[in-house]
Amino acid sequence: MIFTGFNYKKVKRMNIKTLTASIALMTVLAPSYAAESEEIIKYRNSVMEAYAGHMSAASRIVRGKVDFQDQLKLHADSMAGIANITGTLFPEDSDFGETRAKEEVWSKPKEFEQAVQENQQAVSEFNKAVASGDKDALAGSFKKISDSCKSCHEKFRTEEE
Numbered sequence: 762m763i764f765t766g767f768n769y770k771k772v773k774r775m776n777i778k779t780l781t782a783s784i785a786l787m788t789v790l791a792p793s794y795a796a797e798s799e800e801i802i803k804y805r806n807s808v809m810e811a812y813a814g815h816m817s818a819a820s821r822i823v824r825g826k827v828d829f830q831d832q833l834k835l836h837a838d839s840m841a842g843i844a845n846i847t848g849t850l851f852p853e854d855s856d857f858g859e860t861r862a863k864e865e866v867w868s869k870p871k872e873f874e875q876a877v878q879e880n881q882q883a884v885s886e887f888n889k890a891v892a893s894g895d896k897d898a899l900a901g902s903f904k905k906i907s908d909s910c911k912s913c914h915e916k917f918r919t920e921e922e
């Protein structure tokens with residue numbers, strides 16, 4: 762018996778007190794805990810939307826659809842900034858709520874980190890191409906970014922319902 766040597770009645774009384782306190786604490790914390798996860802999910806999807814916005818804008822310049830060459834660096838810089846924070850957007854406990862993140866994000870952290878790095882690498886190449894103005898490098902590195910977004914989504918994001 763675990764309680765040998767203790768005053769069993771006292772332990773029992775203590776446990777009930779502790780239990781009551783724990784339940785009270787859980788009642789207070791649980792909703793904010795869930796709400797925090799929801800907020801993080803919304804935040805990360807807003808950042809992802811911004812990422813997609815810069816990609817889409819940049820692609821129009823890269824493909825010569827619009828002539829905003831001088832704004833390409835803005836998009837490239839913003840994309841680099843986002844690529845650098847992607848890994849931080851998936852903290853533990855941000856996995857419940859309306860999320861399409863697969864559990865593999867957390868159960869396969871090395872693979873996920875690799876996907877983050879491949880994306881960073883591609884964005885970094887794109888930034889160099891923007892600086893050099895080399896058209897082939899621009900198109901090539903842009904495609905690499907797009908492939909790395911897709912590849913991460915295929916592995917770590919559920920299909921749209």
Ligand code: HEC
Nearest residue numbers: 806809810812813816860861862876877880910913917918
């Ligand atoms: C390392 C993995 C990874 C990379 C790289 C990545 N994403 Fe995502 N992205 C995700 C995951 C996981 C989700 C789902 C997040 C959720 O629902 O909580 C997501 C969600 C999104 C969404 C949906 C946002 C919404 O409102 O539901 C868009 C758009 C998006 N990503 C665009 C991009 C673009 C564009 C790139 C590349 C420029 C990119 N992502 C790179 C993992 C990644």
